[in-house]
Amino acid sequence: MVTKNVLPAPLRRDASSSSDGISSSERTASSASPAAPARGRARATEPRVALPNLRAQLQVESHEPIGKQIFRALREAIFSGALVPGTPLSETEVSEMFQVSRQPVREAFIKLVESGVLQVLPQRGTFVKKISPRRVREGRFIREAIEAAVARKAAVEISMEQLAELAENLRDQKTAAKVNDTTSFLALDERFHFLIAQSIDCVAAWDTIQDIKAQMDRVRYLSLPEVSPLELLIKQHARILSGLKAHDADAAEEAMRAHLREILVSLKPVAERNPDWFEPDEGERVHLAN
Structure with a gap:
């Protein structure tokens, strides 16, 4: 059975845990001698949280x-x-x-x-760490610069076999969207972009993007499917593929830029829906929307 992404409830402190990390014996001694110096006490510790087994x-x-x-x-x-x-x-x-x-x-x-x-x-x-809206926008700006250049080059160099693989990937995206399998869709989305970089023998470009798009990916998980409908993202991917098939560098580049700017539309509503996940926003000295 395929289910939507369900975000876990916020972490809660264990009521039985000590809030300041002081043992019971230390606490008793402290209460008996109010004037005892604080430097002898244990420093505060965070409550233990059960981690998922990965x-x-x-x-x-x-x-x-x-x-x-x-x-x-x-x-x-x-x-x-x-x-x-x-x-x-x-x-x-x-x-x-x-x-x-x-x-x-x-x-x-x-x-x-x-x-x-x-x-x-x-x-x-x-x-x-919480998500930084500023780093989301900065990451998108850098990613767009790289992937727009990749798409432009791919429109000239991509082979028929590589186009066929992209088309198959797009069909799989549609299948995942029909059953609202956002996990599979995101994996296919990642591979779609990777295949384009691979088509110009420049996987290093994709590796570089991986290091700068972490904050973007966190927003993407939160945005699907309510804020960014899967059908919309599929249409954007289809436009990119259409430009590549036509070997139209301008069309492929513009379609890629439009696709990567989608996160600028979804960022604010996602942050409003999940305020505990985001740091306070900061404006950039230079506007990064273009």
């Missing part, structure tokens, strides 16, 4: 480094909402989940911090 996402026989697989598994969990903003993550707990040493987990954390989806708070820990 180990199944690792491919045991894969030649890909384990750190990269852990990075992708955590990133997907953050994008899909399995790990909501504010969720605390520890290297020890995640390494135990994946049954690996802490080193590959540390590497994954560093990449996730660089992507803007994790934040490290001194003396508190590492947490899933």
